[in-house]
Amino acid sequence: MRGGERDDGRDESPEERADRKWGDLLQEIRVAQTGVQILFGFLLTVVFQPAYWRLSAADRTLYMVTIVLGAMAIGALVAPVAFHRVVTGRFIKPEAVVWASRLTLLGLTLLLLTMTASLLLVLRTATHDDSYVPWIVAGVAGLYVLWWFVLPVVLRMRAGRTDRASGTDTGGAD
Template identity: 40%
Template sequence: MVKETEKQRWDRNFSDLLQELRVAQTGVQILFAFLLTLPFSNGFPRTTPFQKDVYIVALIAAACATALIISPVAFHRALFRQGRKPELVKYAHKVATGGLFFMFVSMVSAVLLITDYVLPWPAALVISLCTGLFFVSFWAILPWSRRDWGEPDKTEEQTDERRENPEPYEVK
């Protein structure tokens, strides 16, 4: 068992979160780049008004996801060396969750756009719904159903108590 101080725990949590954001950031940037180039392709003028609406939803959702997933970097720059890592980690957790939501919307919209372009409407709808359910299963249902696998998160009260009595605690 390794003992770490609360400061070390916040540093570790921030480092873990940054690793997660790097993965998400790469994915959303690739999707966003694809969506930015799409209107300039030869086939785009043949899209229906519905497909253009879906494209706008996908594009704006990808832009929102990009902004949210990258925002912890700006927040870190603003708080650098102020000893506010707990605040930064809590903020980054919230915006990362929001970023994943917008990434979900963008991914499913992009699937709907492309499948509607190349397949009949019923097939496009079924594939897009299945894609959405697949994402929801692995990004929400499975993680939330397994939240009790490890130690429970510390409550605000426990965190405040630790600030008053800063004893190192053990990490398994």
């Protein structure tokens, strides 16, 4: 075990670990970026459709909020790339990985909000019925939270308990 980091059977320096984590993070970001960019592209076209002006004022406001959330999600998910480009060669990759990971988590949270707001807007427009649409949207949002955040946190906590029980330091999260 080196420098308080968890002994996970890998024989890697802190720099090698940062390189591996950076590569893993980039793969994750590629998946999320593609989805949010496609969703955002479709959302951008809505305002140019004649039916947009038939939306209620509340739905047009919801649309604008959704667009802003989508733009922020893209910004947060692209930020690690810009962040890496600016700090490259400064020998601070371990810190850059931590910040890039935080920005990615922020981007995923904003993506969750964008998708939830988009679903709400589409279902309100499609059904013209607010009696059950919020319940459907809340259910879907709840599943996103469960799948994207709760399950990984539970797994992480279980792994932490296992590591503590065996005396292994869980220093840095992978």
